[in-house]
Amino acid sequence: MDTSRSYLEPSSFSKKLAATIIIVYTVITLIPISWMVMTSFKNVNSAISYPPEVLFEPSLEGYVNLFTNRSRQSQEYLDSLPAPETWYEELVRSREMVITGPSKFLGRYSNSMIIGFGSTFASVFLGALAAYAFSRFRVPLKDDLLFFILSTRMFPPIAVAVPIFIMYRKLGLGDTHLGMIILYTVVNLSLAVWLLKGFMDEIPKEYEEAAMIDGYSRLQAFFKVVLPQAMTGIAATAIFCMIFSWNEYAFAVLLTQFNAQTAPPFIPTIIGEGGLDWPAIGAGTTLFLLPVMIFTIILRKHLLRGITFGAVRK
Amino acid sequence: MSKIKIVNLQKSFGDFTAVKNSNLTINDKEFFVLLGPSGCGKTTTLRMIAGLELPTSGEIYLGDEEVGMLRASERDIAFVFQLFALYPHMNVKNNLSFPLKMQGYSRSEIKARVEDAAKLLRIDHILNSNISSLSGGDRQRVALGRALVRRPKAFLMDEPLGTLDAEFRELMCLELKKLHIDIGATTVYVTHDQLEAMSLADRIAVMDGGEILQADEPSVIYNKPATKFVASFIGSPGMNFISIDQGISNEQSTLNIEGTDFSIPKQYEISKGKKNSFGIRPENLSLTNEGGLKGSVFGVEYLGSRKIVTVKTNFGEIKVKTDISTSVKINENVQVKPSNDNIIIFDGETDKSLKSEFMN
Numbered sequence: 001m002d003t004s005r006s007y008l009e010p011s012s013f014s015k016k017l018a019a020t021i022i023i024v025y026t027v028i029t030l031i032p033i034s035w036m037v038m039t040s041f042k043n044v045n046s047a048i049s050y051p052p053e054v055l056f057e058p059s060l061e062g063y064v065n066l067f068t069n070r071s072r073q074s075q076e077y078l079d080s081l082p083a084p085e086t087w088y089e090e091l092v093r094s095r096e097m098v099i100t101g102p103s104k105f106l107g108r109y110s111n112s113m114i115i116g117f118g119s120t121f122a123s124v125f126l127g128a129l130a131a132y133a134f135s136r137f138r139v140p141l142k143d144d145l146l147f148f149i150l151s152t153r154m155f156p157p158i159a160v161a162v163p164i165f166i167m168y169r170k171l172g173l174g175d176t177h178l179g180m181i182i183l184y185t186v187v188n189l190s191l192a193v194w195l196l197k198g199f200m201d202e203i204p205k206e207y208e209e210a211a212m213i214d215g216y217s218r219l220q221a222f223f224k225v226v227l228p229q230a231m232t233g234i235a236a237t238a239i240f241c242m243i244f245s246w247n248e249y250a251f252a253v254l255l256t257q258f259n260a261q262t263a264p265p266f267i268p269t270i271i272g273e274g275g276l277d278w279p280a281i282g283a284g285t286t287l288f289l290l291p292v293m294i295f296t297i298i299l300r301k302h303l304l305r306g307i308t309f310g311a312v313r314k
Numbered sequence: 315m316s317k318i319k320i321v322n323l324q325k326s327f328g329d330f331t332a333v334k335n336s337n338l339t340i341n342d343k344e345f346f347v348l349l350g351p352s353g354c355g356k357t358t359t360l361r362m363i364a365g366l367e368l369p370t371s372g373e374i375y376l377g378d379e380e381v382g383m384l385r386a387s388e389r390d391i392a393f394v395f396q397l398f399a400l401y402p403h404m405n406v407k408n409n410l411s412f413p414l415k416m417q418g419y420s421r422s423e424i425k426a427r428v429e430d431a432a433k434l435l436r437i438d439h440i441l442n443s444n445i446s447s448l449s450g451g452d453r454q455r456v457a458l459g460r461a462l463v464r465r466p467k468a469f470l471m472d473e474p475l476g477t478l479d480a481e482f483r484e485l486m487c488l489e490l491k492k493l494h495i496d497i498g499a500t501t502v503y504v505t506h507d508q509l510e511a512m513s514l515a516d517r518i519a520v521m522d523g524g525e526i527l528q529a530d531e532p533s534v535i536y537n538k539p540a541t542k543f544v545a546s547f548i549g550s551p552g553m554n555f556i557s558i559d560q561g562i563s564n565e566q567s568t569l570n571i572e573g574t575d576f577s578i579p580k581q582y583e584i585s586k587g588k589k590n591s592f593g594i595r596p597e598n599l600s601l602t603n604e605g606g607l608k609g610s611v612f613g614v615e616y617l618g619s620r621k622i623v624t625v626k627t628n629f630g631e632i633k634v635k636t637d638i639s640t641s642v643k644i645n646e647n648v649q650v651k652p653s654n655d656n657i658i659i660f661d662g663e664t665d666k667s668l669k670s671e672f673m674n
Contacts, residue, residue: 206395210400212365213365213366
């Protein structure tokens with residue numbers, strides 16, 4: 001009898017099958033993303049050529065167009081100008097245009113950063129405090145309160161768009177960074193409280209008790225002993241909150257126009273000469289993808305532990 | 315270091331009273347053990363002394379100061395948890411210096427104290443290790459170290475050896491005792507393990523159902539238990555009880571059980587109540603051919619140096635600790651007889667031991 005095979009260990013066939021499925025799935029998922037990245041490095045013509053070009057000469061035109069405003073000029077006018085000083089000026093002039101100034105993209109992008117990270121920090125911080133209280137103290141009507149908090153997530157947030165729109169206009173919060181941070185924080189908070197409560201419940205209360213015996217107040221113990229141990233939960237929660245507020249489109253379209261407009265409603269409005277400027281849009285979305293990707297990669301180690309946390313007793 | 319006194323201490327959780335009207339005085343530099351089965355209120359008592367629970371009523375004195383309602387951080391005591399509760403995100407050195415940082419010691423003072431404690435506990439070679447890489451015994455030592463760097467008024471320990479394996483527990487028991495002698499700190503130690511209690515304690519308080527039943531030296535607790543519960547809880551196996559359906563009169567010195575007269579220590583207390591019981595430890599019994607309680611051998615346990623013979627009688631099973639040379643067979647008819655006068659009569663109503671020549 002062949003005893004060399006363990007029944008606990010998957011067979012090499014099922015391992016190969018699993019690997020194949022994962023690779024196929026990954027490739028399918030990556031096609032649109034890689035197409036987007038490729039488009040960002042094409043020029044206007046090759047982006048819309050048919051059949052689509054898979055091999056092409058890379059160009060930074062999309063990125064130049066994304067960051068600049070340009071205007072078309074006559075050849076005579078262009079000839080009258082002094083020689084271009086920079087490579088991007090040269091690139092623009094080869095399209096018979098001149099750069100008239102920077103585009104709004106950088107401002108919109110930094111709005112996204114401020115609002116995304118601001119609301120993520122606020123959600124996680126407030127969520128951690130609330131989760132700690134729910135986890136440790138005898139809160140009257142605890143279960144009802146927790147259900148109420150969760151219930152705010154049971155309808156699509158956009159269902160309350162109109163009341164929020166009116167409320168924000170009356171309060172002067174429309175098109176402000178603070179308004180958007182508050183809005184995204186409120187939406188994310190229920191998720192943060194629930195996720196973090198699970199993690200807080202897993203941390204034995206002896207740690208804070210030990211810290212309190214060691215002379216620390218409960219709040220100090222919370223910051224010095226509980227929070228560091230909840231890092232996995234905080235990382236996981238932060239990623240979820242960040243992804244939501246970074247990608248949010250509907251409220252951003254509705255509530256922001258100028259000062260606090262984020263990147264998602266801005267990118268589709270990039271229109272070039274004679275239609276959509278696909279390379280510029282590709283460049284915008286590629287850059288838009290980066291922060292969440294980097295943020296997730298940095299916290300990936302925690303995220304993986306966070307998702308499986310509590311599965312095995314320590 | 316200072317003495318600890320608790321007066322009429324009571325703690326209720328809703329309808330449940332965890333600690334009932336308890337009084338205790340723990341002397342300076344004493345190693346005091348709270349012993350009892352789980353749920354007896356020993357940990358709650360300890361946590362009230364620590365300030366992790368607030369008493370429902372009563373007072374707690376630490377030295378001369380009443381601390382019952384103070385926060386844990388204001389009491390200057392150290393607590394060693396059953397699961398150690400070492401901060402997993404800090405290394406050994408930071409765990410040890412954590413309590414000192416709060417008290418605003420200078421960096422050099424903290425360093426010196428941490429090193430002293432580490433040397434005392436022989437953990438100076440692992441100061442830079444992570445907590446997760448330590449063995450159970452080393453974690454235990456670090457937990458003790460964190461308690462003693464601060465030189466607190468008292469050490470409170472909640473079953474600190476409970477998670478160690480048997481062999482290690484014995485070793486740590488010895489170390490704890492030695493440490494206590496070296497630093498002479500007032501220590502309150504909670505355990506459900508009577509061997510630990512017996513080997514460590516200067517005095518033991520036995521608790522059950524939220525009440526302190528007896529607080530005394532280990533030998534007194536063992537030989538002269540105040541109640542039937544103490545008698546059965548302490549000792550392995552516990553004391554044998556034979557129910558005697560008769561009252562006890564003053565100066566009584568014999569007791570007739572099943573037609574046989576047994577001499578008992580002269581009794582100084584009258585108990586009219588029935589359902590009294592006659593208590594005797596297994597090592598104070600011997601097997602005989604006549605003049606004892608009749609029964610048959612039910613089981614024999616071999617313990618290495620002794621044997622425990624279980625004899626089935628009309629009064630239930632009676633355990634007898636005998637010499638290794640005693641050879642009896644299962645179902646053999648034997649008789650059981652006291653071999654000395656270490657006999658205690660327990661009152662059927664109060665469960666308390668009656669005063670006698672032995673129990674004076």
